[in-house]
Amino acid sequence: MDLSNKMFSEIPMVFSYHWNLGNINWLMTAWTTWAHAVAFVGLFKIMDCRKETLIWAFLLWPISGIGITVGAHRLWSHRSYSAALPVRVFLMLCNSIANQGSILHWARDHRVHHKHSETDADPHNAMRGFFFAHMGWLLLKKHPEVIRAGKELDFSDLHEDPVVMFQKKLDPWFALYMCFVFPAQIAVRFWGENFWTAFFVAGGLRYVYVLHCTFLVNSAAHLYGDHPYDIMSHPAENPYVSFFAIGEGWHNWHHKYPFDYATSEFGISSQFNPSKLFIDMLAAVGLVWGRKRGTAAWDMGRARRERDRKAGVPLPKPVSRPWEATAVKGGIEIVHWKPTAGVKRVRKV
Structure with a gap:
């Protein structure tokens, strides 16, 4: 169900159900519990931080974020633009700091999500409620339909990308280092921060914060917002999610035109989308090319909708x-x- 007191009150019942069926993914449950415990410690370490460490932790939000939005999502999952090798290497490093699974794993699940959105074959099917779409899907074993759907798609382009496979070969150790140890080492080396203070704040606390920012795209952006582009699609335009996920909240447009590199109709002046701006800046210096847009398709769809409206044809209902x-x-x-x-x-x- 949607985000409510009832959702929280029924989590024990749902947990008991999956416990009895043996559906719990104990490895991911243990990891998620550990990560949140580290973040909780990080909350109490904030007052011990130097101001440089707090600034560094804040900067790691968009740095690790673009590794997901610009990298794993728009480049590798949807191939919505092409990028030079230095850009792909940089995005891979940012993605490793985000530590949300390898690019190969992330893109695989995301392609399955788009092909089978809000069905049993969707890895984070929002039809199963806010909590499941937000993070519950990581705590349970995959639905058999998800596994089947994943075997039917072609991921040869990912396997042929040496940057993707380099990260995959070092997974998970390289990502763990980049996520937790590397930020702490930077803080120790350049402004003399205590290693463990930086580990818990710039590493653990920042990691879990960015993790939940990403989770909001799967949960809140599938449950709350407007549907101006596809009334039959539950994914919605959610400006709040777009803020936290640095441009990924314009979800009704994105599910209508997943090939669009901007994942939104308008530019940065109308819709908060730093990820689009970053791609445009790279394109301006020739490091990115072949940016795909869905605006022409939407213009035709909007004209057709207007003709239907004038003819008295009612809009369909989801x-x-x-x-x-x-x-x-x-x-x-x-x-x-x-x-x-x-x-x-x-x-x-």
Whole structure:
């Protein structure tokens, strides 16, 4: 379900269900718990930090962020533009600081997500609720349909990219070093910070913060916002998510035109999108080329929608979320909701 008190109150029930079925991914659960514990320690270390370390941790937010948005997402997952080798190497390093799995793994899951969005084959299917889409999908074993769908797609372009495969060969040790140790070493070397203070703040706390910024694209941007481009698509235009995810919140446009390098209709002056600006800056100096846009397709789609409106053709309506589908029978409201499998609840109205 969506973000609510009820969602939190029913997490134990859902956990118990998956525990009994043996669905829990214990390795990822342990890792996620450890990372959040490190971030929690980092919160108490903030007051011990030098101001340079706090600035460094803040800068690592967009630095690691573009490794996901400009790199793993727009370049390697969607091939929405082409980049020179130095750019690909730089983005790989930024992506390693983000430490959200290898580029190969990230792009594989994301391509499956787009091809089978909000179905059982979607790795973070938002039809299963906010918490599952946000981070619950990492704590459970993959649905069999996700595994099947992943085997059907072609990832040869990723395997042929030496930058992607270099990172994959060193996974996870290189990413762990770049995420936690490297930021601390920079702080120690250049302004004499205590290693462990920088480790917990610029490493752990910053890591978990960026992690949740990315998670919001899968959860909040699939549940809250406007749908000006595709009324049948649940992914939405969410400016708040776009702020935290440095431009990735314009999700209705992105799911309509996933090949668009900007992932938004407008430029930086109208829609907050630092990732697009960064790509445009690289293009201006010849390090990026072949930027793809969906604006021409949208112009044709908008004209067709306007013709239908004038002809009196009603707009289609999207399918309700599982927890939104209700029916009233004999004074009883039957709520069909499947946080696990086959759960049907009733309440008096």
